[in-house]
Amino acid sequence: MAVSTSTVSASVPPYLCCNTTKIPCFKVPHHTPLRLYNAKRTQIWVKRSCFKSPITAKVAQQNNLQYRKLGDSDLQISEITLGTMTFGEQNTEKEAHEMLSYAFEHGINALDTAEVYPIPMKKETSGRTDLYIASWLKSQPRDKVILATKVCGYSERSAHLRDNAKVLRVDAVNIRESVEKSLKRLNTDYIDLLQIHWPDRYVPLFGEYFYDSSKWRPSIPFVEQLKALQEVIDEGKVRYIGVSNETSYGVMEFVHAARVEGLSKIVSIQNSYSLLVRRFEVDLVEVCHPKNCNIGLLSYSPLAGGALSGKYLDINSEAAKKGRLNLFPGYMERYNKSIAKVYMKQQCNILRWRKSTD
Numbered sequence: 182m183a184v185s186t187s188t189v190s191a192s193v194p195p196y197l198c199c200n201t202t203k204i205p206c207f208k209v210p211h212h213t214p215l216r217l218y219n220a221k222r223t224q225i226w227v228k229r230s231c232f233k234s235p236i237t238a239k240v241a242q243q244n245n246l247q248y249r250k251l252g253d254s255d256l257q258i259s260e261i262t263l264g265t266m267t268f269g270e271q272n273t274e275k276e277a278h279e280m281l282s283y284a285f286e287h288g289i290n291a292l293d294t295a296e297v298y299p300i301p302m303k304k305e306t307s308g309r310t311d312l313y314i315a316s317w318l319k320s321q322p323r324d325k326v327i328l329a330t331k332v333c334g335y336s337e338r339s340a341h342l343r344d345n346a347k348v349l350r351v352d353a354v355n356i357r358e359s360v361e362k363s364l365k366r367l368n369t370d371y372i373d374l375l376q377i378h379w380p381d382r383y384v385p386l387f388g389e390y391f392y393d394s395s396k397w398r399p400s401i402p403f404v405e406q407l408k409a410l411q412e413v414i415d416e417g418k419v420r421y422i423g424v425s426n427e428t429s430y431g432v433m434e435f436v437h438a439a440r441v442e443g444l445s446k447i448v449s450i451q452n453s454y455s456l457l458v459r460r461f462e463v464d465l466v467e468v469c470h471p472k473n474c475n476i477g478l479l480s481y482s483p484l485a486g487g488a489l490s491g492k493y494l495d496i497n498s499e500a501a502k503k504g505r506l507n508l509f510p511g512y513m514e515r516y517n518k519s520i521a522k523v524y525m526k527q528q529c530n531i532l533r534w535r536k537s538t539d
Contacts, residue, residue, distance in 0.1 A: 246288035252448030252477040254421045256327055256373065262291040264481060267505070269309030270299035277313040291327035293451070293479070294367075295378055296342055296359055301509050304341045311366035319368060327373045329479075331425060331451075332359040334379035335400070351381035352401050353409035360413050375419045376451055379426040381406065386426055390460070403431075404438040411444050423449030423479075429468045436474045447476060454480035456489060 248257045263284045268277045281292065298310035311330075318326065333339050336349040342359070349355055363372065379386055382400030385393070413419045424431065427450050439446040450469060454461045461478065469476035484490050492500035493507075501507060 248290075249477065251374075251421075252423075252475055253446060254374075254448040254477075256421065256448075257290075258327055258477075259288055259290045261289055262293060262327075262329075262479065263289050265292060265294045265310050265314060266298055266300045268294075268299055268313045269306055270301070271505070271508070274313050274316060278317045281314070281317045285321070285326070290325065291329060291373075293329045293331075293481075295331035295333075296363055297331075297333060297339060297378065302339070307341060308362075308366050311363065315366060315368040323369065328367065328369065329374035329376065329423075330363050330367070330372055331376045331378035332356055332363075334377055334426075335381045335383075335398075350401055351377055351406045351409075353405075353412065356406075356409045357413065360418055364418060371417060372419045374421050374423055374449065375410065375413070376423040376425045376449065377406070377427075380424075380428075380431055382431075384426070384428055384431070403434045404442055404444070407435065407438055407442065407444045414445050421445075421448045423447050423451065423476075425451035425479075425481075427452065429464045432465070432468050432474060432476060436476075449477045449479055451479040451481055453482045454478065455483050455485045457485040458482070 247260045249260060250256070251258045263281065265277070272280070284292075292314065294310050294314055296311075297307065299306055314328075318328075332351065332355070333342065333349045334351055337347075339349050340346050342362075343349065343355065344358065346355065360372065360375065364370070380400070383393075383396045383398050385391060407422075410419070410422045414422070422445060424435065424447055432447070432450060435447050438444065450465070452461055452465070461480070465478075468474050469478060486506065487493070487504050488506070490500075492498060492504055495501060496507075
């Protein structure tokens, strides 16, 4: 059992050095060398952290993991974190526990889940990821695990997550119900980082890149969302808050509203970032810069949904057949388009070359 990690291009600018990569898990034992290689590779562009590890230092040193202060929080988070999006869909509970233990034994100290997990989202499996995490978490020292989860944004497809709702919104009622249910599933008293999974307002999402002004709709005011989040913070149920799949406009509005109203500020943003998806570098990097809004980046899909692992280049390979892109037709279709395949092959070749010269 192993976890696969992100590979970072040497061209990644040094101003991203305070960011953290969130990695998805795959039950592929032969990826272990890739994990160790990638952890080493990141040292090329990441400055050595001046913060002490909140977990066993010896383990962290052996695996070359470093730790970052996440935004304005006091969370010292490992440069690689563990994503659990497929837990309960592509693995068993025992396998999930093995993956979690492997990750934390090798220096990772943070894991990320969401109320909609596992993905693909289905009513019959909803919440299973949290249950797998909970059964593992009960045997761990809680203060050594940074637990991040997410509350849904606007959704007309996820009503099954609430007791009485046809449409999910990022308002006080939905946030409270989401937090209470997450705490119960995870069997914990608090959440270290609660993120808004995607905005309440319309934005291009999950493979869409261009804003369509005709899709604009009324949304919950930023300050109202923050006030609702502040309530669960004040109750001790949530320590810090963040956003996901956000834009520069959204981040700046949240930061401004928090400053004006004296509310808790978001400390992180979880957006897609990889060799195939580099939109963060266009303008969000300026907004999130430590000297500006100081928002830590948690990059998801660093291997582009597994595309950059190279396993899909040979469509007849066992790894490709068991991969998400083939198990769930239409899922992450943006990586299956012809132009994406060409670019993906080029980037995979670059990664192989970098490994050979390491």
